[in-house]
Amino acid sequence: CATLGKWKVPKVFLHQTKNSTLWVSNPVRIPTHVEDIFYKYAICRRENKWFRKGKLVVDYFEGVGGERTNRKMEFLENHYDLWQDNYNMKLNMRALKNDFQFVKSIYDNIKGIETLKDRIMEYQYIARQYKDLTNSATNINFIQNKLASSVSKEQRLFLCILLGSYMLQPNKPMINGCYLPQNFPSTNLLEDLESIDSDFSLSDTRHLVSHAIRALVQHNSKYGFTTWFKMFTLAPILDESYAFIDAIEVYNFERRSDQFLNALGDN
Incomplete structure (x- = not known):
């Protein structure tokens, strides 16, 4: 220079x-x-x-x-x-595709709410510059592993953005009719969405949040959880079109009717 x-x-x-x-x-x-x-x-x-x-x-x-x-x-x-x-x-593009570290580096630099938006902008930047490499690093294993070791709400919200980006990728594998594995912690992420403010959701990440919500609601409802009921309260901020409704999976609550009724009452 x-x-x-x-x-x-x-x-x-x-x-x-x-x-x-x-x-x-x-x-x-x-x-x-x-x-x-x-x-x-x-x-x-x-x-x-x-x-x-x-x-x-x-x-x-x-x-x-x-x-x-x-x-x-x-x-x-x-x-x-x-x-x-x-x-x-x-x-060596083949090696780089298997070890593209920019996504992990951005995630590791999330230090709190004051840095979250900057890290999201950096992720969007590398997604524009290196689309294929960023997609290869934004995979469900990375997201799930980081969720398991995350120590802050901001890290999990960033992973929610990554999940939305992952859901936009073509040719995603499905497991038992669902894009997320059965042990995916959809309940934890849906609970974290309650802390997203309107400024965050109205940024240019809105579409990513929306796609992540659909995946989480599908998984949460499919496997008999009721945290997805929160989306009826959160939809005016996060999903104004209530598109998540189309992702709801039918679950037989015959043996757990109390849980179902309690969830309705809480939301």
């Missing part, structure tokens, strides 16, 4: 996260008075391989075509870039 120094002098260094394809840098301060900032990734080495603290030199830059492949800086809190292939090094 010429703004941070000379092109041939490495300035910002990346380190690989353990056992993954993800490389990250420490936070970098970028001057805001410069109108356009361009940067590029490069492979570097010590000028003399026998000295660990010797001068660093650039072996080669990413991309083919010189300045035409320079990246223009976007003023975002976090950047999610993929290496641009050149004659020396190309991405």
Whole structure:
């Protein structure tokens, strides 16, 4: 990056996260008075391989075509870039599809309600930039595993957005006529939806929340739970068209009539 120094002098260094394809840098301060900032990734080495603290030199830059492949800086809190292939090094897309770490990295950076919307925007950004890779990482196993280990309501709400995105993917497998496995914690997610405020639901995530709700209602009703009844109260905020009704599965409450009547009374 010429703004941070000379092109041939490495300035910002990346380190690989353990056992993954993800490389990250420490936070970098970028001057805001410069109108356009361009940067590029490069492979570097010590000028003399026998000295660990010797001068660093650039072996080669990413991309083919010189300045035409320079990246223009976007003023975002976090950047999610993929290496641009050149004659020396190309991405292994098959390996990357099985280990696309951007979704996990975004999830791990949810620190509370004040960061939730930023992380959702980052997810939407990578979904636009790397649609197929993001879809491969947004799978039901990832969502369910993270739900099991989640420690905050904000993390679970983010996973609800991911579930909505997953439901929009084509060719999803069905298990016993349901898109979610039987042990999926639909009750917990439906309860968390009670804490979504109207500003959140009216953002451009509304359609994702709606698709997630349908999947949760189908699962919750199919396996004899009654938490989905809450949606009649929440629908004016989360699902104004009451589309979730079409996802309700019939369950025989003959032996659990008290539970059914209590659920009706509570909602």
